[in-house]
Amino acid sequence: MVMTRVLPRPRAARLRPPRLSALTWTGLLLLLLFLLLALAGPMFAGDATSRTGETLAGPSAAHPFGTDHLQRDLFARTAEGARVSLLVAVAGVGFGLAVAVPAGLVAGYFGGRWPDDVIMRILEALQALPLFVFALFVIGITGTGDTELGFLTLTSTTKVVLLLGVGFIPYFARVTRSATLVEVQEDYVDSLRVIGVPRRRIIGGEILPNVLPPVLVQAFLWIGVAIFAESALSFLGLGIQPPQPSLGNILGDATSYMLLGAWWYSIIPGLVILVATIGFNLLGDGLGDALDADARH
Amino acid sequence: MTAISRATMDRRRFLTMTGVLTAGALALTACGTDDAPAAKGATPEKITFGVLSISDYMNPLASTTKRVHWVLDPVVESLYTYDAELRSVPLLADGEPEVSADGLTWTIKIKKGVTHHNGDPLTADDVVATIGFVNDPKSTSDWTSFFVGYVKGAKAVDAQTVEIELTTEFGVLRSHLTNLPIVHKDFVERTDTTMGTGPFKLEKVTQGSEVSLTRYDAYHGAKPAVRSLVFQAIPDPATRMVNLREGKIQIMTDVAPESVELLKKDSAVQVHEVDAPSDLITYFVTNKAPFDDVRVRQALAHAMDRKGVRDIVFAGNAQIAQGPIGPSVEGHDAALRLYGEVPDAAKAKALLAEAGMPALKFTLMVTSDTLMKNIGQVLAEGWKQAGIECTLEVLDFSPWVKNWATGKYEMAMTSFESGFGGGDTAFTLLTTMSSKYPLNFGYKNEEVDGLLAQAWATSDDAERAGICKKINGLLAADAIMMPPVHPKLVVAQRKEIESLDAKIMKVSRLSLPSARTY
Numbered sequence A: 001m002v003m004t005r006v007l008p009r010p011r012a013a014r015l016r017p018p019r020l021s022a023l024t025w026t027g028l029l030l031l032l033l034f035l036l037l038a039l040a041g042p043m044f045a046g047d048a049t050s051r052t053g054e055t056l057a058g059p060s061a062a063h064p065f066g067t068d069h070l071q072r073d074l075f076a077r078t079a080e081g082a083r084v085s086l087l088v089a090v091a092g093v094g095f096g097l098a099v100a101v102p103a104g105l106v107a108g109y110f111g112g113r114w115p116d117d118v119i120m121r122i123l124e125a126l127q128a129l130p131l132f133v134f135a136l137f138v139i140g141i142t143g144t145g146d147t148e149l150g151f152l153t154l155t156s157t158t159k160v161v162l163l164l165g166v167g168f169i170p171y172f173a174r175v176t177r178s179a180t181l182v183e184v185q186e187d188y189v190d191s192l193r194v195i196g197v198p199r200r201r202i203i204g205g206e207i208l209p210n211v212l213p214p215v216l217v218q219a220f221l222w223i224g225v226a227i228f229a230e231s232a233l234s235f236l237g238l239g240i241q242p243p244q245p246s247l248g249n250i251l252g253d254a255t256s257y258m259l260l261g262a263w264w265y266s267i268i269p270g271l272v273i274l275v276a277t278i279g280f281n282l283l284g285d286g287l288g289d290a291l292d293a294d295a296r297h
Numbered sequence B: 001m002t003a004i005s006r007a008t009m010d011r012r013r014f015l016t017m018t019g020v021l022t023a024g025a026l027a028l029t030a031c032g033t034d035d036a037p038a039a040k041g042a043t044p045e046k047i048t049f050g051v052l053s054i055s056d057y058m059n060p061l062a063s064t065t066k067r068v069h070w071v072l073d074p075v076v077e078s079l080y081t082y083d084a085e086l087r088s089v090p091l092l093a094d095g096e097p098e099v100s101a102d103g104l105t106w107t108i109k110i111k112k113g114v115t116h117h118n119g120d121p122l123t124a125d126d127v128v129a130t131i132g133f134v135n136d137p138k139s140t141s142d143w144t145s146f147f148v149g150y151v152k153g154a155k156a157v158d159a160q161t162v163e164i165e166l167t168t169e170f171g172v173l174r175s176h177l178t179n180l181p182i183v184h185k186d187f188v189e190r191t192d193t194t195m196g197t198g199p200f201k202l203e204k205v206t207q208g209s210e211v212s213l214t215r216y217d218a219y220h221g222a223k224p225a226v227r228s229l230v231f232q233a234i235p236d237p238a239t240r241m242v243n244l245r246e247g248k249i250q251i252m253t254d255v256a257p258e259s260v261e262l263l264k265k266d267s268a269v270q271v272h273e274v275d276a277p278s279d280l281i282t283y284f285v286t287n288k289a290p291f292d293d294v295r296v297r298q299a300l301a302h303a304m305d306r307k308g309v310r311d312i313v314f315a316g317n318a319q320i321a322q323g324p325i326g327p328s329v330e331g332h333d334a335a336l337r338l339y340g341e342v343p344d345a346a347k348a349k350a351l352l353a354e355a356g357m358p359a360l361k362f363t364l365m366v367t368s369d370t371l372m373k374n375i376g377q378v379l380a381e382g383w384k385q386a387g388i389e390c391t392l393e394v395l396d397f398s399p400w401v402k403n404w405a406t407g408k409y410e411m412a413m414t415s416f417e418s419g420f421g422g423g424d425t426a427f428t429l430l431t432t433m434s435s436k437y438p439l440n441f442g443y444k445n446e447e448v449d450g451l452l453a454q455a456w457a458t459s460d461d462a463e464r465a466g467i468c469k470k471i472n473g474l475l476a477a478d479a480i481m482m483p484p485v486h487p488k489l490v491v492a493q494r495k496e497i498e499s500l501d502a503k504i505m506k507v508s509r510l511s512l513p514s515a516r517t518y
Helices: A002-006 A022-044 A074-109 A114-128 A131-142 A156-183 A187-194 A199-235 A247-260 A263-296 B002-029 B066-072 B124-134 B173-179 B237-245 B257-264 B294-302 B306-313 B345-354 B370-384 B397-406 B427-433 B446-457 B461-477
Strands: A147-149 A152-154 B046-051 B080-082 B088-090 B105-109 B151-158 B161-166 B200-206 B210-215 B228-233 B269-275 B278-284 B318-320 B361-367 B389-395 B411-417 B485-494
Touching (some): A022 A074, A022 A263, A074 A114, A074 A156, A074 A247, A074 A263, A152 A156, A247 A263, B046 B237, B080 B173, B088 B173, B124 B161, B257 B485, B278 B427, B306 B370, B361 B370, B361 B397, B370 B389, B397 B411
Parallel strands (some): B361 B411
Antiparallel strands (some): B151 B161, B200 B210, B269 B485, B278 B411, B318 B485
């Protein structure tokens, strides 16, 4: 502990206030709109399952997003659906990070040696399965309802979180490994080894903080992907189950009513998915650029 | 660095373009379609049905579902059929059956000169093989519940005579023999194809997707004018509706309730709304809490939002239900009034308090089709008014059946066209309420057991209807089977083809009058 303090500070990436492009500001704006809907919307909207007495009513002052086929307020359902989709996406990415970052750190630290080979071969095998094929396979076996694993009951929401997380692990682990491979070449790591700092502390205490920024930017980008993936799974009836709304299952229900002229039912949740996906991508992309510029500087 | 910068720009352009294209696509999808003009002309050579789904198994003896029978009904025939007034009349049988004095032996003569589509003559061996298959529990056929335990066996007395031996008097057998298809003896176990004596033969099967039938020119009855029938699986109701309006299909089944009014406005389309055995079947596991207490079930029945289901889910195209038997099935009691149309929260709460269960929570297992999901959500919302918390468990059909068959549920609900097996009798519905039924899960009412035995024994249709009416009342009072509504069978067709026979739809069949023999 004391010895590490006298060493020169490792080159920790510092996040300075970034200079953002117009596209990044656009992304930030879109993201704020989505977060406003997802986090503040449910507080102002009523119960997402209560009936309004109006079937497929268009947008109005009373129901700004209209009503659905079961007479429910679509603003309340879209806001609740956005919240659910966001939580599922964040939890899925979080689960992916929790597994991928340690795996990537270990693989990178032992780059070229057997732990690296074992971890990377497993991850490559996982990556070979496209997310939707993997999800269809798992849901096909376990069904869309709750699944009991011994004393543990996995709800449909938990299963979506786990599926997304498992699907993201290879991508996060590869980014972590790449960043770690760069870090282990640095002098400070050799110095730490020479003075006998335990390997666990080198990886967890010194390398991890330096590899986190690019990994977190990548994770941020993948939240958008996760919202899209969750929506797609729920649209197909494989994700969040009714009456709990998600952006995907609202859109899935809406398809039957397009021909009846209920445009708002499809367009509005579709736009929310679009805003969230583009927002996360533009902002994540901008942050990545800012981080690259910072690193070059 | 330049490469990085170019890659970044490409990604940005991609994102921008994706946004613009997606917004454009969403706007375009909002545009409606114009009505297709109705084509006028003679009876077409080919009629195409757009159906929700087609079974992978082309064996009418394996199941009693519409996924099989709407497709194979023109291919296979029964010993008896329905006439224009839905009375059972001989078809493959040569006259009425001879029933022994004790009622335990039925002797049936088979019509001569009838051939299967491969040219083989129809014989008593085909009938014996068919009954043998559906009377064998190992066949796991839906039909086994109609025969096993009641039928001892069938034997060929000669090439054209069959003798069916029964374990008990079983008058309802006439209805079963009016619905059970007779299949060539070499095909009873086949699932990839079938062989019958009907006016159409199987031409091509694209598993689960499309089935083509062509006219059988050596058919023993009147030959239909149409040369070919095609059944296309079109799972999305909106796509089915567009195909009908554009004339790509001529008949559309499983019309979504919300589309009925739109289709009625189309001058080229005729909509049939028929009271048929389109059952919403509910089950409880009554050998464990909370549904072992009749007061809890009655509380659910009082708090059931029947009006919500009728008006919101079926757009008014259904009848409020009191008991399990619907208006098209014998034993329906139009005068029965036990429960309200809207939830009676006060009564439900009082019953729950009396049962010592003020806070009822349970799981309703429904199948994953849109209809059942909608019904489940409306019911859950209605029960919420009485403080009853219902969690929906939405399952695909196979896991639903697996859980149902093993009793892994509290309350379960699905929809079923029961006319294929039971015709206009209540056999399909009520037989599960016998305490001897293996999938009953705890319901035992000795009066119901006794009445069921009487109902299936009698050969008098009026007597059976009266008994079934009593059973309906008992089951409704016990709140053991509580469909919220009795939906209608809704089928749409193009007007340029002959109108479907609305009468035969009352027993779930779809048929063009010119293609029927009776």
